[in-house]
Amino acid sequence: MRDLLLAAAVMAISAVAAAAVSKHLRHALARAKATARLTEAAHHRDRTALQQRLDRAAAEQAVLREADLVLDHALTVHHPPTDPTREG
Numbered sequence: 001m002r003d004l005l006l007a008a009a010v011m012a013i014s015a016v017a018a019a020a021v022s023k024h025l026r027h028a029l030a031r032a033k034a035t036a037r038l039t040e041a042a043h044h045r046d047r048t049a050l051q052q053r054l055d056r057a058a059a060e061q062a063v064l065r066e067a068d069l070v071l072d073h074a075l076t077v078h079h080p081p082t083d084p085t086r087e088g
Helices: 002-078
Strands: none
Touching: none
């Protein structure tokens, strides 16, 4: 009878310990998933911000190239290039 009570007590303690470990692991997994979601959201935000900065920089470069072409054309019209091989 004593062995039966001891075995029952060991089984009860084991069941409680298994439940506690299971609960701890579920909470740890939930924290890990939440961390992964937050990290992915931060990466998405950072990638979006970087893409916007790159797009703005590309647009600014395009505007500067166009302005350079307009300025070159205007200078050519008002001050035609001279041929250095010709005397004059």
